[in-house]
Amino acid sequence: SERTFAMIKPDGVKRGLTAEILRRIEHKGYRVVGLKLYQIPREVAENHYGEHSDKPFFGELVDFITSGPVVAIALEGENAIAGWRSMMGATNPANAAPGTIRGDFATSMGENVSHGSDSPESAERELALFFSDSELIK
Ligand code: GTP
Ligand code: MG
Numbered sequence: 001s002e003r004t005f006a007m008i009k010p011d012g013v014k015r016g017l018t019a020e021i022l023r024r025i026e027h028k029g030y031r032v033v034g035l036k037l038y039q040i041p042r043e044v045a046e047n048h049y050g051e052h053s054d055k056p057f058f059g060e061l062v063d064f065i066t067s068g069p070v071v072a073i074a075l076e077g078e079n080a081i082a083g084w085r086s087m088m089g090a091t092n093p094a095n096a097a098p099g100t101i102r103g104d105f106a107t108s109m110g111e112n113v114s115h116g117s118d119s120p121e122s123a124e125r126e127l128a129l130f131f132s133d134s135e136l137i138k
Contacts, residue, residue: 004081005126007115010068017105018071033137034074040066048129064110072130081123084116
């Protein structure tokens with residue numbers, strides 16, 4: 001069993017998709033071990049998306065992810081990292097299959113509703129960035 005960091009981005013929260021996305025997570029059978037509504041400080045957003053700091057869309061990305069509260073989620077389950085990425089669908093909603101979160105709800109590359117760690121290293125880093133130990137269930 002492994003843990004991953006999932007997030008409902010500001011567009012998902014604003015559009016009222018929180019319950020729907022948590023419903024999908026619970027029905028899939030992942031264990032929610034951390035959960036909070038969180039206004040991301042700019043420094044945390046820049047750290048979270050550090051791998052993209054040289055990209056032309058970096059400023060836009062940080063502006064967007066700090067534009068309103070997100071729902072930060074720590075998930076646990078068998079193959080949770082790849083499994084949650086698969087439930088989200090492709091980064092570009094134009095390529096995301098129906099039935100996936102992005103395929104069903106997102107329309108633009110910038111505002112694509114959800115986030116998921118892309119590797120065990122990212123998961124560990126992002127969970128530590130968004131949650132303190134005391135906020136996570138053992
Ligand atoms: P995240 O879960 O948000 O990390 O998405 P991802 O892992 O599927 O994609 P990636 O980490 O490569 O990119 C992070 C975010 O940057 C994406 O979710 C997009 O919102 C945004 N992004 C990535 N590539 C582009 C791009 O070419 N143009 C724009 N405008 N945004 C991009
Ligand atoms: Mg990513």
